[in-house]
Amino acid sequence: MTTPETPNGVVHRNIKTPQSEEISGPAGNRNNLSDEDLRQWQKHAQRVKEKVLEQVQVQLSDLLDQALTETVESFTQTQPTFNGKTTIKSAPRSQRTDDGKVFVARPSLLDELFEINHIRTIYHMFIAVLLMFCLSTLAVDYIDQGRIVLEFDLLFFAFGKLGTVVWAWAVMFFYTLLVPYLTLVIWGSLYHTCPSKLGLSLGTGLILSAVQTYVLGLFPIFVVVQYQLPPASRFIVILEQIRFLMKSYSFIRETGPVIMWNTPKEGESPRFPSLSSYLYFLFCPTLIYRESYPRNTHIRWKYVGITTGMIFGCLFYAYFILVRLCVPVFRPETKQPFSKRTMVLAVFHSILPGIMFLLLCFFAFLHCWLNLFGELLRFADRMFYKDWWNSTSFANYYRTWNVVVHDWLYQYGYRDFLWLSKRKFRTAAMLSVFIVSAVVHEYALAMGFGFFYPVLFFLFAIFGVVFNFALNDKRQSPVFNVLMWASLFLGQGVQVCLYSQEWYAQIHCPRTENSFWEMVTPRSWSCSYQR
Numbered sequence: 001m002t003t004p005e006t007p008n009g010v011v012h013r014n015i016k017t018p019q020s021e022e023i024s025g026p027a028g029n030r031n032n033l034s035d036e037d038l039r040q041w042q043k044h045a046q047r048v049k050e051k052v053l054e055q056v057q058v059q060l061s062d063l064l065d066q067a068l069t070e071t072v073e074s075f076t077q078t079q080p081t082f083n084g085k086t087t088i089k090s091a092p093r094s095q096r097t098d099d100g101k102v103f104v105a106r107p108s109l110l111d112e113l114f115e116i117n118h119i120r121t122i123y124h125m126f127i128a129v130l131l132m133f134c135l136s137t138l139a140v141d142y143i144d145q146g147r148i149v150l151e152f153d154l155l156f157f158a159f160g161k162l163g164t165v166v167w168a169w170a171v172m173f174f175y176t177l178l179v180p181y182l183t184l185v186i187w188g189s190l191y192h193t194c195p196s197k198l199g200l201s202l203g204t205g206l207i208l209s210a211v212q213t214y215v216l217g218l219f220p221i222f223v224v225v226q227y228q229l230p231p232a233s234r235f236i237v238i239l240e241q242i243r244f245l246m247k248s249y250s251f252i253r254e255t256g257p258v259i260m261w262n263t264p265k266e267g268e269s270p271r272f273p274s275l276s277s278y279l280y281f282l283f284c285p286t287l288i289y290r291e292s293y294p295r296n297t298h299i300r301w302k303y304v305g306i307t308t309g310m311i312f313g314c315l316f317y318a319y320f321i322l323v324r325l326c327v328p329v330f331r332p333e334t335k336q337p338f339s340k341r342t343m344v345l346a347v348f349h350s351i352l353p354g355i356m357f358l359l360l361c362f363f364a365f366l367h368c369w370l371n372l373f374g375e376l377l378r379f380a381d382r383m384f385y386k387d388w389w390n391s392t393s394f395a396n397y398y399r400t401w402n403v404v405v406h407d408w409l410y411q412y413g414y415r416d417f418l419w420l421s422k423r424k425f426r427t428a429a430m431l432s433v434f435i436v437s438a439v440v441h442e443y444a445l446a447m448g449f450g451f452f453y454p455v456l457f458f459l460f461a462i463f464g465v466v467f468n469f470a471l472n473d474k475r476q477s478p479v480f481n482v483l484m485w486a487s488l489f490l491g492q493g494v495q496v497c498l499y500s501q502e503w504y505a506q507i508h509c510p511r512t513e514n515s516f517w518e519m520v521t522p523r524s525w526s527c528s529y530q531r
Helices: 018-031 035-077 109-113 117-145 153-159 164-191 199-226 232-263 274-285 300-328 342-351 352-376 394-401 402-421 424-449 457-472 478-508 517-518
Strands: none
Touching: 109 352, 117 300, 153 232, 153 300, 164 199, 164 274, 199 232, 232 274, 232 402, 232 424, 274 352, 274 402, 300 342, 300 352, 300 478, 342 352, 342 478, 352 478, 394 402, 394 457, 394 478, 402 424, 424 457, 457 478
């Protein structure tokens, strides 16, 4: 029977016995270290230990990420579809730039943070501010008119002509559901038997692009302009237009290569994704198509009710901000000549409503709206955003503010650009994604407001690019988090100020002709009006 050996690396206490002293002798005395040398040795060993642990942690994290990706991919390759058949295997790894987005069941960050009482108190503070807005509005109405007035005329105006919005949305939805899917099925049925695969693919792509341009490109613009929709109704149509375009592109982009790489056996027909999976994708809160997603076991109807209430609360919050903080300032009662002083004061006055609009848009859409659809559809991956508020660089802010859109831009913009350029020109790929995102944002605002005033494009495409490279991921000091928030404050103030001034200038100084320069020149630059 053997005795257990002492494990390596275990530090024993310095306990001396008479026997050990006899054995050590003079040589042992020479090996004894002083207390100072022992402390230095312990510090050195601790530093070595920290470096080794850091390297091991990085390597272990990479191994776990790779194992998780391969496990999810192997699972999706054998996951049964609605018709009982197995899904088509993914493209070979050598033919892809990387593994793409992996969907994992996880809650939203704010849902986790709201479990902490200290964080939930901040949420309660915003509710208290909303109550103060309500009380101030009621008090002012009672003082001015001698009675309590509960009129939401601004909301009714903004969401007017909803009937037109509904039928326009129905046209876009049924087109997006049927035409791209049927085009994929017809093209896939002919691809492996057609002698000219390139000609078939180019012809099908051109025809689909032309139809997409007409139905999802020009038709929403025609509805918005022809029926003179109010602002909120305009934004609904235009944002749904952009969403359907991005979703249909992702569906074709993800399924087309799979059909090309999977040649059916003789006598068999190609396998296509089920229509039900595509229908689910059109409503689930992601822009990246997959045949299946992680799903929850049940719907939490209490969560659905609370989230719906939050959405309506954010809507009334935005209404009171406009009524109390924006309309009284930018709808002047007397003629006010333009000057640098009035502009600077207007910008700084707009910082508070601007940053509140930013937080409301984030909370109402990226948290409440997406979580509402995720809960109703039992969609389990709720990482729609990350902790963007802790960002010390604009590069990290752009990645974490809206993960849903960022994933699409990275997957089909940045990554495909690198694939086409053989992983060269990374800076050009990043700039192209910035420009595309800035153009789409400005397009949505121009169609929503009904005028062209590229303030957001200027801030996004110029200052955003500069800050992205100047305040990069190497900046980890809390000072840079302060700079990021200060930049957001100022940027939101500039946008609210300039867009509000242009809105009232368009009303009081309408265009006298329909020339190109008349349409793209801001009216607020030359308009001087008196109510």
